[in-house]
């Protein structure tokens with residue numbers, strides 16, 4: 059077995075570590091089991107409901123909690139509920155973001171059904187809209203109806219955005235200092251309820267605001283802890299719990315093994331890991347080259363589901379246009395300490411109550427980071 063020196067760069071510092079096996083070891087750090095649902099969607103299950111659901115579970119969703127609970131009621135009839143244990147009590151006290159994630163799920167389900175020659179009828183909140191929090195009532199009943207597909211009308215029905223499903227990401231990396239192409243940007247803003255800016259002064263103000271809101275979340279004990287509890291350090295933790303905030307790859311894993319980046323250090327505002335993490339975030343958030351947002355006329359549950367559909371479509375269109383997007387939800391969160399940033403953001407973007415911003419994201423160009431982990435579909439099927 060060979061021994062290699064691996065260089066870790068953390069903030070400004072770099073340290074060298076001797077690793078048995080060297081690059082052989084780092085090549086084995088991909089959490090293959092946790093990424094299997096992406097390949098499974100491509101292969102399919104040989105059943106129309108499961109085939110469409112296999113795509114739906116690839117939906118973007120807050121903190122990758124994957125709150126979907128699926129009940130196969132009968133042939134082509136599916137009930138969707140929220141797994142209430144997967145909500146984010148502190149950063150999402152009214153389950154608004156979780157509901158948006160469920161809206162993303164429903165839109166991908168609908169698109170995947172159409173792709174395979176079915177029409178998905180989606181009846182949202184058939185038992186009423188739960189408020190102020192979600193409960194065990196159904197989020198939706200989905201019914202698949204076979205469409206009589208001729209080659210011509212199948213082509214017409216297929217959603218051109220579906221092609222981007224496997225490449226879609228929430229891209230959390232540092233973006234290149236390259237101006238966003240204005241033609242692509244105006245295409246992104248065409249749908250209703252989508253706004254955006256590339257204006258340099260506005261972008262400068264929003265970079266600062268989004269970083270301050272992030273820092274506030276990190277310096278508020280309970281909201282920081284909520285994120286820390288959802289961090290998965292290295293391959294073994296990601297494979298065991300393919301959700302939350304995955305800190306995978308050889309560098310993160312080595313930092314964890316050497317004690318530089320652990321649940322304790324990232325959760326301690328006095329630690330070097332905390333300060334370095336914040337600096338990395340500053341650099342990342344300040345690399346925004348523009349912003350996009352999704353608004354809704356009010357804040358009903360139906361509005362939140364629609365915002366999910368709008369968001370995943372925006373994310374897919376950005377992917378097709380070669381643009382990276384990264385949702386930044388901090389300033390939209392409904393807890394007292396965040397109120398001032400909520401108000402500043404809505405003022406800056408001219409959105410007045412009862413309308414509100416449901417999704418806010420930075421945009422730019424960056425390398426595709428690869429897919430994020432998912433629980434297998436089979437683990438989300440429940441009998442009710």
Ligand SMILES: Cc1cc2nc3c(=O)[nH]c(=O)nc-3n(C[C@H](O)[C@H](O)[C@H](O)COP(=O)(O)O)c2cc1C
Pocket residue numbers: 116117118119120121122155156158159162226227228229230302369384385386387388429430
């Ligand atoms: C409602 C909602 C809010 C989100 N907020 C954030 C956020 O504040 N910060 C962030 O890094 N990602 C955010 N995301 C992105 C998720 O972290 C991401 O969708 C999830 O980790 C799965 O990764 P993927 O979208 O690349 O498949 C949000 C996504 C949704 C749908």
